[in-house]
Structure formats: structure tokens, C-alpha cells
Amino acid sequence: MISLKKKIAFLITFSTFLLFLNAESLPHGYKNITLGMSLEETKENLVKDPDFGYHGDRDVSLIPNSSKTLIETDAEHGLGSNFLTRCWFQFTFDELYIITINVNPEKMDYYSIFTKLTEKYGQPTSFNPQAAIWKDDEVTMSLEKPLTLKYIDNKLFEQTQNYSNIQKSPTEITREMFLEDL
Numbered sequence: 001m002i003s004l005k006k007k008i009a010f011l012i013t014f015s016t017f018l019l020f021l022n023a024e025s026l027p028h029g030y031k032n033i034t035l036g037m038s039l040e041e042t043k044e045n046l047v048k049d050p051d052f053g054y055h056g057d058r059d060v061s062l063i064p065n066s067s068k069t070l071i072e073t074d075a076e077h078g079l080g081s082n083f084l085t086r087c088w089f090q091f092t093f094d095e096l097y098i099i100t101i102n103v104n105p106e107k108m109d110y111y112s113i114f115t116k117l118t119e120k121y122g123q124p125t126s127f128n129p130q131a132a133i134w135k136d137d138e139v140t141m142s143l144e145k146p147l148t149l150k151y152i153d154n155k156l157f158e159q160t161q162n163y164s165n166i167q168k169s170p171t172e173i174t175r176e177m178f179l180e181d182l
Contacts, residue, residue, distance in 0.1 A: 024120050024121055025121075025136065026121055026134055026135075026136050026138070026139045026141050027139070027141065027151065028138070028139055028151065028153075029096075029099055029151055030099060030101055030149065030151065031049060031051070032045045032048065032049060033045050033046065033049075033052075033089065033096070033099060034096070035096055035097060035099065035139065035151060035152075035153040035156075036095055036096060036097075036153060036156075037095070037096045038094050038095065038096075039060075039069055039071075039091050039094050039096075042071065042089055042091075042096050043056075043057075043060070043071070046071070046073065046089075050081075051075060051081035051083075051084060052073045052075055052081070052084065052087050053073045053074045053075030053076070053081075053084070053087075054071070054073045055073070055074075059071050059072055059073055059074075067092055067093050068090065068091060068092050068160075069090075069091040069094075070088060070089070070090055070091070071088070071089040071091075072086065072087070072088050072089075073086065073087045073088075073089075074086055075087065076104065082104060082107050083103055083104055083107050083108055084101060084102065084103060084104065085102040085103070085104050086102045087099070087100065087101045087102065088100040092156060092159070092160045095153075095156055096153075097152065097153040097156035097157055097160065098150065098151070098152050098153070098157065099149075099150065099151040099152075100148060100149075100150050101148065101149045101150070102147065102148050103147040103148070103149065104147075105146055105147045108147065109147075110143070110145060110146070110147055113143055113147070113149070114132055114143055117132070117134065117141075117143060118132075121134050121141070122134075129145070130144060130145055131143060131144040131145065135154075137154065138153070138154055138155070139151060139152065139153065139154060140152040140154055140157075
């Protein structure tokens with residue numbers, strides 16, 4: 001005869017398994033903007049979608065002495081979405097590798113987004129008071145407080161972490177020295 005504890009453990013395991021089977025794979029971006037797009041493709045798609053509040057090349061910044069480019073949009077102060085505020089699209093070597101979307105907290109709440117993401121993609125890989133994080137081999141998606149959605153291309157992000165032509169500042173060096181002394 002199977003004990004009550006074993007039955008409960010089986011039901012929990014089985015339920016988790018069913019949720020996992022029903023979960024969708026993680027998205028590679030938001031709407032028509034996806035990780036891995038070129039700078040030009042991203043600009044073209046931003047122009048087509050007024051929700052982001054993209055104003056053209058004036059929203060694009062090149063980071064000096066780097067292969068990185070940033071597009072910053074302001075949906076809040078334009079013809080953009082009521083649900084979005086500022087968005088950032090980060091590129092390395094002309095590939096989009098981080099999408100950051102700030103959601104308007106007056107129109108949407110953390111719990112509603114968290115509930116929908118959990119319903120669609122299953123339980124987060126990691127969860128703490130600051131963020132819920134879903135991760136697979138290709139993408140990391142996070143919902144951060146107060147209300148930011150972030151999509152990261154894991155491979156490109158790792159490459160940028162391994163490749164850096166920027167030397168550490170004296171402040172960073174002394175900070176590391178301080179931490180080493182602890």
C-alpha cells in the first residue's frame with residue numbers, strides 16, 4: 001500500500017511535469033524585435049511599430065572605442081504605447097543581444113506580468129525579491145522590479161563578457177583590491 005506522503009509527492013512531481021510539457025519555449029524578443037537582428041533590421045522594425053516610440057537615428061548611440069551600439073527609445077513621450085516607457089536595444093558586432101523594456105507601472109503591475117509569464121513559460125529558473133528569471137540554452141528572460149522585462153542572447157552576452165577592450169578604471173582596480181582584502 002502506498003503511503004499518503006508518496007501519493008502527494010507523486011502528484012506534485014506529475015503536476016510539475018505536466019506544467020513543464022505545456023510550457024512554451026522562451027521568446028527571443030518582444031513583438032517583432034528579436035535577438036540576433038542586425039542594427040538595420042531592428043531600426044526598420046522599430047519604425048514599423050509605434051509602440052516603442054522610436055524617433056530614428058537620433059535614438060542611436062555608438063559607444064566609443066567599442067563594437068557596441070545602443071538604441072534608446074521613449075514610448076512614454078511620443079506616440080508610443082501606454083504600457084511601455086523607455087526601451088533599450090543593445091548591439092555587439094551589429095547583432096542585437098539585449099532587449100530591455102520598461103513597462104509603465106501606472107498601466108500594468110508586476111504580479112500580472114509574472115503570472116502570465118509563469119503560465120506561458122513555467123516556473124522561473126531563479127526567483128528572488130528583485131527578479132524572476134527564466135533561462136534556457138539560448139535566452140535569458142527576466143522580469144525585474146519595479147517593472148522591467150529583459151531578453152538576453154546567452155551566447156552573444158558570454159562573448160561580450162569574454163571580449164573586452166576596455167581597461168579597468170583605477171576605481172574598479174581599488175574596489176577589487178578592497179574586496180580581496182576581506
